Amino acid sequence: MKSDTQRIPDALAAIERQLPDSRWRVPLEARRRAISSLLHAAIQTRAHVAELREKGIPEGTDRSIAELWSNVHERLRDAHEYDLADSALVKADGWSDPAVWDDPRYAGVPVSLDYIIDRCREMTRQLATEPEVPSTTDIPANFQVAITYAGSDRVVAQQLAETLRDRGLTIFYDRFYPEYLLGGDLAEIFDDIFRHRSLFCVMIVSEAYRDREWTRHERRSALARAVKENGNAYILPLRLDDTDLPGLPSTIGYLSFRDYHVDEIADIIYRKVRDASGA
Numbered sequence: 001m002k003s004d005t006q007r008i009p010d011a012l013a014a015i016e017r018q019l020p021d022s023r024w025r026v027p028l029e030a031r032r033r034a035i036s037s038l039l040h041a042a043i044q045t046r047a048h049v050a051e052l053r054e055k056g057i058p059e060g061t062d063r064s065i066a067e068l069w070s071n072v073h074e075r076l077r078d079a080h081e082y083d084l085a086d087s088a089l090v091k092a093d094g095w096s097d098p099a100v101w102d103d104p105r106y107a108g109v110p111v112s113l114d115y116i117i118d119r120c121r122e123m124t125r126q127l128a129t130e131p132e133v134p135s136t137t138d139i140p141a142n143f144q145v146a147i148t149y150a151g152s153d154r155v156v157a158q159q160l161a162e163t164l165r166d167r168g169l170t171i172f173y174d175r176f177y178p179e180y181l182l183g184g185d186l187a188e189i190f191d192d193i194f195r196h197r198s199l200f201c202v203m204i205v206s207e208a209y210r211d212r213e214w215t216r217h218e219r220r221s222a223l224a225r226a227v228k229e230n231g232n233a234y235i236l237p238l239r240l241d242d243t244d245l246p247g248l249p250s251t252i253g254y255l256s257f258r259d260y261h262v263d264e265i266a267d268i269i270y271r272k273v274r275d276a277s278g279a
Contacts, residue, residue, distance in 0.1 A: 032127050034072075034079035038088060039120035041072045045091070046113045059098070066095035077155065084119065087111055139180045144273045146172035146198035148218040150208035153240060156257065157204055160238075163266040169273055172198060187217060194221035199276060200233070201225070202269065205254070206240040223247045236272070238265060 045065055052059055069092035076085035090109050093100040100106065110116070145164055149157035154175075161173035172193050174181060181189065194201055201222040209215045226234045237245075237254035244250065255265055 028127065031079045031081065032124070034075040034081055035084075035120050035123050035127065037072050037075050038084060039117060039124070041068050041088070041091075042113050042116045042120065044068065046117075049113075061098060062095050066092050069095060084116075087116060139177050140170050141197070142170070143172040143193065143198045144170045144277070145200050145202055145269065146193050147202045147204070148194065148209075148215060148222060149204040150206055150212050150215050152208045153204050153206050156240065156262070159262050160202070160204075160266060163262055164269060167266060167270045169270060186214075190214075190218055191221045194218050195225045198225075199273060200236050200269070202236045202238060203245075203248075204238050204240065205243055205245060205248075207243045210243050210245055219245065219247065233272075236269065 045068075048062070048065060049059060069088050073085050073088035073092055076082075076088055086109050090100065090106045090111050093106075094111070147157055147161055157173065158175065161171050161176065165171045165173075165176070203209070203219070203222065209219075222235055235248065235252065237248065237252060239254050239256045239258075255268065257265070260268075
């Protein structure tokens, strides 16, 4: 069985390491839940290890514990707690394959249960006094760039969205407008944005993007708009892999995350938007 580390595409893993400290953009309650789940996993694992030692059983592979840490890793990554997510990922890999504990690639990642528990308690105290960042239900009438992506590719999508927004562009990225989307007819909203309200559509291409139901809906809306552009660029494909997308011409120009850093891609998109806007 491959570890989670082995399953992460090289391009995506590299991008995740480049992420700035954007935890302030994550809802405070989501961060609190992520830290709580980490503390729970550490306490449960410590009890499990103590039970093994009491019975004289050596630690080895335990898929239930590995799955527990894998789930915690996902929560921490979604909460932008990347250092702790690294620790959780190594714990997941180690309980899947004990040889991981001796892997020099993990030498700098803290995995001590005592360290993790102490860090969780410290962060719980900090988060208890941290104010919630106010959000807004306002949404622009039009966007310079709308981003369509598969949920499994959210790390790279969010990095790109935040980088473009920091450059002053008006970006549609679903997590920028959760209050606006909550309770709305998403099929109608997304169709309107990708078909009518965006200057460009950035499409993050991957196998998951090809296969997901929602991304097929967004892709159809974007392709319908592209046809009306009569040869003018609208869809800007960014590739995580070599997946072919139905309806997307194979001759259309694209950028690959294998060849470009996120900041470089953001710069290229920024210049394209600026040129199209006549700025």
